[in-house]
Structures are given as C-alpha cells and as structure tokens.
Amino acid sequence: MRTIHDTLEPIEPSAARELFLKHKATDVGENTVQSYAYRTDHFVRWCDENDIDNMNDLSGRDLQEYRLWRQEEGDLKKITLHQQMSTIRVFLKWCGSIEAVPADLYEKVMVPRVRPEQERNDETLEAEKAEAILDHLAKFHYASREHAVFMLLWETGIRIGAANALDISDVDVEEKQINLVHRPNQGTRLKNGRGGERPIAISTELAEMLEDYIDYTRPEKTDEYDREPLLSTSQGRMARATMRRLIYRTTAPCFRGKPCPDCTEGSPGKCGESVKPHAIRRGSITHFLSQDVPVEIVGDRMNVSRDVLDKHYDKRSEEVKLEQRRGYLDNV
Numbered sequence: 001m002r003t004i005h006d007t008l009e010p011i012e013p014s015a016a017r018e019l020f021l022k023h024k025a026t027d028v029g030e031n032t033v034q035s036y037a038y039r040t041d042h043f044v045r046w047c048d049e050n051d052i053d054n055m056n057d058l059s060g061r062d063l064q065e066y067r068l069w070r071q072e073e074g075d076l077k078k079i080t081l082h083q084q085m086s087t088i089r090v091f092l093k094w095c096g097s098i099e100a101v102p103a104d105l106y107e108k109v110m111v112p113r114v115r116p117e118q119e120r121n122d123e124t125l126e127a128e129k130a131e132a133i134l135d136h137l138a139k140f141h142y143a144s145r146e147h148a149v150f151m152l153l154w155e156t157g158i159r160i161g162a163a164n165a166l167d168i169s170d171v172d173v174e175e176k177q178i179n180l181v182h183r184p185n186q187g188t189r190l191k192n193g194r195g196g197e198r199p200i201a202i203s204t205e206l207a208e209m210l211e212d213y214i215d216y217t218r219p220e221k222t223d224e225y226d227r228e229p230l231l232s233t234s235q236g237r238m239a240r241a242t243m244r245r246l247i248y249r250t251t252a253p254c255f256r257g258k259p260c261p262d263c264t265e266g267s268p269g270k271c272g273e274s275v276k277p278h279a280i281r282r283g284s285i286t287h288f289l290s291q292d293v294p295v296e297i298v299g300d301r302m303n304v305s306r307d308v309l310d311k312h313y314d315k316r317s318e319e320v321k322l323e324q325r326r327g328y329l330d331n332v
Contacts, residue, residue: 136255167227
C-alpha cells in the first residue's frame with residue numbers, strides 16, 4: 001500500500017533551506033531574505049542536533065518539539081516566537097510544493113497568537129536624550145564617525161541600510177540635501193528598492209558637520225566597487241554591524257559620563273539603556289510629528305506608509321495628539 005511518503009523526494013534540511021532562500025531571492029528584498037535565512041538557520045541546526053537528515057521524515061510532533069526548543073533555547077518573547085514560527089510555516093509550505101514534505105504539513109505549525117499591541121516594538125529614543133547626545137558629540141567628538149552616524153540617523157530618520165548606502169557624491173552640501181539611490185548591482189540596496197529613492201533636505205548644521213567629517217575625519221577609502229562611501233573605515237564601506245555597535249556605544253549613558261549601572265565589564269555596547277538604530281528612526285519620526293510636521297510629509301521623508309507609520313512609528317501620547325488637534329481647531 002502506498003503512503004504519502006512514497007510521493008516525496010528525499011532532501012536534507014540544509015539543502016531545502018538553500019533552495020528556499022534562492023527562490024525567495026527572486027521576489028523579495030535582500031533584507032527579507034536575510035531574515036528568512038536567520039530564522040531557518042535555527043531550524044536546520046535543530047534538525048541536525050536531532051538526527052533529522054531528511055525533510056520527508058518531519059511530523060507534526062517534530063514541529064511542536066522544535067517550537068518548544070526554540071522558545072526555551074532562545075528565551076524568546078512572544079512576538080519573536082510568532083515571527084520565527086511564521087517563517088517556518090512559510091518555509092514548510094514551500095517545501096510541500098517541491099515534494100520535500102507532505103503538502104499539508106505547514107498547517108501543523110503552531111504559531112502563537114499575539115495581540116495588536118504586542119506586534120509593536122516600542123523602543124524609542126526620546127528627543128530629550130537625542131539632544132543630549134548631539135550636544136555631547138558636538139562638544140567632545142565633533143565631526144567624528146560617531147557624530148556623523150548619529151546626527152545623520154536622527155535628523156533624517158533614514159534606516160541604517162540607507163545610511164550605509166550613501167556615497168560622498170550623494171551629499172550635496174551646497175543644496176543642503178542627501179540623495180538616496182538604490183544600487184543593487186553595486187552592493188547597496190534600499191529597503192523599498194527604487195521606491196525608496198529620494199532626496200532628503202538636511203539642516204545647515206548637519207551639512208556643515210558632514211563636510212567637516214569628509215574633509216578631516218573620514219578614512220579616504222573606496223569600496224569593492226570603487227565607490228567612495230560616506231561612512232567608511234580603514235577597510236572600506238562601514239559594515240552595518242559596525243554601525244550598530246557604534247550606536248549602542250553612543251546612546252549608552254556612560255558615553256556621556258553619566259551613571260550606567262547596567263554596564264557589563266565596562267563595555268558601553270552592553271549597557272541596558274543603549275538603544276538599537278531603529279529606535280533612533282522611531283524617535284525621529286515621533287519628534288517630527290510632535291513638532292506639527294504633517295503626517296504626509298513625514299511619511300514621504302521617511303519612506304513609510306501612513307498605516308505603517310501609525311502602527312509602528314508614531315509614539316506620541318494621546319495627550320500630545322489631543323493638544324495638537326486642539327491647536328488646529330483653535331485656528332478654525
């Protein structure tokens with residue numbers, strides 16, 4: 001008697017994962033592929049540790065055991081586990097399409113439900129703290145790479161990938177603007193592809209600081225495509241990981257000589273009060289909105305839709321929104 005396994009084609013988990021990532025690379029952005037790669041890597045590792053060398057052998061019980069293992073091993077928050085198991089569900093659905101697993105196996109993936117408020121990451125750099133960091137940088141680290149990265153991210157609200165993609169030629173000091181360009185064939189992409197290309201106005205202060213950074217501080221290096229990256233190191237274009245570490249250090253209170261009780265082994269990058277780069281973007285957007293800049297203008301500047309902005313980036317309190325609405329109504 002034939003079973004469902006008789007129709008399956010044997011394939012190792014690692015091989016299935018590689019095919020899946022190549023398939024995804026044809027219709028989604030690089031950042032999304034990297035997210036899929038990170039999340040499925042844990043699954044392949046678990047299969048290896050449990051002697052599962054053929055995707056055909058996976059069962060619903062295996063998927064439940066993986067879910068419990070991943071939650072415990074990664075000490076994951078509910079939203080993170082939701083994201084990771086959702087990716088495994090997508091992966092297994094694709095595997096079903098190539099006869100690597102039963103076509104309905106993906107339906108047995110238990111994805112934890114999350115409430116709408118749990119979907120949001122509320123880590124936000126407040127304007128008051130950002131201004132304190134900027135004052136410190138201007139006084140003690142003027143035109144340093146720390147100053148350039150932090151001030152650029154805070155004033156423009158661009159993503160770290162967009163900052164990483166900038167070349168010197170993209171900075172127009174005379175016109176006081178930077179130009180974001182999607183260059184996928186030259187090693188740098190924008191999250192929304194060509195849809196993310198746009199000029200962004202910058203202040204005179206930022207333009208002058210970037211000019212000084214380029215003239216006096218920036219390592220004169222080109223990248224592997226012979227481009228001149230705005231943010232560079234002695235090896236070439238500054239890696240995103242380097243930018244993240246720099247932000248962790250710059251946003252830690254001890255960087256400004258403030259008490260930092262959560263430091264670990266004196267490393268600012270491990271301070272509990274330091275923030276991730278995206279918290280700067282979230283804080284910048286909230287700051288612009290709090291200054292009565294229209295939502296449509298903020299959305300265009302930051303390249304984010306109204307729905308996404310409302311859901312993930314606008315961290316104004318309801319009281320602030322109320323007073324802003326009152327201000328408009330008073331003038332009617």
